[in-house]
Amino acid sequence: MTRRRCPRPSQETERPAVEGRAKPFYTFVFPPPQRGGIPLSRSTVLIVDDEELYRNALERILTRVGHDVVTASNGMEALSLLASERVDLVLADVQMPGIDGLELVRQVRANDPDMPCIVITGHGGAEQSVEALGAGAFWYLEKPFEQSHLAVVRKLVDQAIEMGRLKSENRILHSQISHRYQFENIIGNSTALNRVLDVVSKVADSDSTVLITGESGTGKELVARALHYNSRRAERMFVTVNCGAIPENLLESELFGHVKGAFTNAVGHREGRFAAADNGTIFLDEIGDMSPNLQVKLLRVLQDKTFEPVGSSKSVTVNVRVIAATNQNLEEAIQDKRFREDLFYRLNVIPIEVPPLRERREDIPLLAEHFLEVAGQECGARVDSLSRDALRSLTEYTWPGNIRELENLIERLVILSSDGEIGLEDLPPSVRSPKSAPSQPTMPELPPEGISLKDVVDGFESRVITQALEKTQWNKNRAAKLLGVNRTTLVEKIKKKGLDADRP
Ligand SMILES: Nc1ncnc2c1ncn2[C@@H]1O[C@H](COP(=O)(O)OP(=O)(O)OP(=O)(O)O)[C@@H](O)[C@H]1O
Numbered sequence: 001m002t003r004r005r006c007p008r009p010s011q012e013t014e015r016p017a018v019e020g021r022a023k024p025f026y027t028f029v030f031p032p033p034q035r036g037g038i039p040l041s042r043s044t045v046l047i048v049d050d051e052e053l054y055r056n057a058l059e060r061i062l063t064r065v066g067h068d069v070v071t072a073s074n075g076m077e078a079l080s081l082l083a084s085e086r087v088d089l090v091l092a093d094v095q096m097p098g099i100d101g102l103e104l105v106r107q108v109r110a111n112d113p114d115m116p117c118i119v120i121t122g123h124g125g126a127e128q129s130v131e132a133l134g135a136g137a138f139w140y141l142e143k144p145f146e147q148s149h150l151a152v153v154r155k156l157v158d159q160a161i162e163m164g165r166l167k168s169e170n171r172i173l174h175s176q177i178s179h180r181y182q183f184e185n186i187i188g189n190s191t192a193l194n195r196v197l198d199v200v201s202k203v204a205d206s207d208s209t210v211l212i213t214g215e216s217g218t219g220k221e222l223v224a225r226a227l228h229y230n231s232r233r234a235e236r237m238f239v240t241v242n243c244g245a246i247p248e249n250l251l252e253s254e255l256f257g258h259v260k261g262a263f264t265n266a267v268g269h270r271e272g273r274f275a276a277a278d279n280g281t282i283f284l285d286e287i288g289d290m291s292p293n294l295q296v297k298l299l300r301v302l303q304d305k306t307f308e309p310v311g312s313s314k315s316v317t318v319n320v321r322v323i324a325a326t327n328q329n330l331e332e333a334i335q336d337k338r339f340r341e342d343l344f345y346r347l348n349v350i351p352i353e354v355p356p357l358r359e360r361r362e363d364i365p366l367l368a369e370h371f372l373e374v375a376g377q378e379c380g381a382r383v384d385s386l387s388r389d390a391l392r393s394l395t396e397y398t399w400p401g402n403i404r405e406l407e408n409l410i411e412r413l414v415i416l417s418s419d420g421e422i423g424l425e426d427l428p429p430s431v432r433s434p435k436s437a438p439s440q441p442t443m444p445e446l447p448p449e450g451i452s453l454k455d456v457v458d459g460f461e462s463r464v465i466t467q468a469l470e471k472t473q474w475n476k477n478r479a480a481k482l483l484g485v486n487r488t489t490l491v492e493k494i495k496k497k498g499l500d501a502d503r504p
């Protein structure tokens, strides 16, 4: 085995032909391999050929363009070298005694599926080329190399190395992401959370549609990702679409794609998110905000697994698992005719309700500790603990923004903290002091002639409902929550009392 480092600097310029000196066999003018303007780190190519002449020629070509080269004269030598050296590309001749190039590629790829291999075939060996690709080679080169082929050889080598790197980077990133959504990284040990995780583990591997409900910030997206990354679709795409954040006229083409000319700005064909999620999972967040038109189209995808891109009459079939989420009460939306009942039943095959944090207070210390550690790592700050008083306040607080609110608060406290512990005095006043009891309404004085109890109660009720509506800018969902009634009851009362007439 020989190893040759390339000459430095790696950029070699064309040498002018000097009189009296032979012109070199080949000359190069090119920049070192780049990715997005960033020079690639040096790469090592393993050349395997029993013919020394070719081995040396290739070695010269590659070292001149900035690669490190190791060589082997047969398959066995190549395999033992691969076991001990870091190699980025294998360049192997097909015809070799013992293990031939094709068998070598098979064995290399079986050990390391990300390792790119280029096979050197004999002249005109079309059959060999097909076989090489079948064995897992990135591409093949034909012997002998003409001078005019050298640029192609260089390019091919760079591309194969780049592809191998991207594949292994992708594998690493994917395993990091999927690790993040394994159950042990979903923090909490309350009965309420364990019940959710129990359902997640039971249904992750099925293809059934899941509807996740829960207040904002409770972890609905986290649950959706856990479903995907613990399923057999985990290697494929998890595609998120926030149906509430995309304007209605764009959402259709976002979901289903469009063909060229489908509408004014459709300058080219565009694949939608359903097609991107083929064999994977699509997460339709804020599903309650989807328009009735699109609800019909979605229903069809759920029933037949087919759709037509905007402007096309050709059906596309996909194999996608659908997970939807909402913080709205869809049953009430059905009564208000904002959501289709048939779609609701299609989505709600497996319902998962993520409980608000105030209903699983025993998770708060664990979550706080977890976010303290994460924020400490991210901000480079060292905050080790929360004082007992601070922790008690955190546990007693009602957390209307749920886990997201806790996560953001801890991050802010870590950034602002000047010593190693967060104390009660560091907490914002709203968290520090338990919510004061609701103020008692002023009692009307009972006149000697008496009053109509019904009128007093009605009047009082109207005033409180109007207040709640004004406080929430007439958002009936939130107003109902403030009043502790369900939305339908509130809507009925507004109608009966004619409060709509007061609406600004
Ligand atoms: N059990 C948990 N363990 C660790 N982190 C959590 C947990 N639950 C939620 N989180 C974190 O809290 C944040 C909010 O979670 P997520 O985005 O999943 O909530 P959501 O219910 O989808 O909110 P919204 O309705 O506002 O979209 C995220 O950063 C998430 O990682």
Ligand SMILES: [Mg+2]
Pocket: 220, 221, 285
């Ligand atoms: Mg969400």
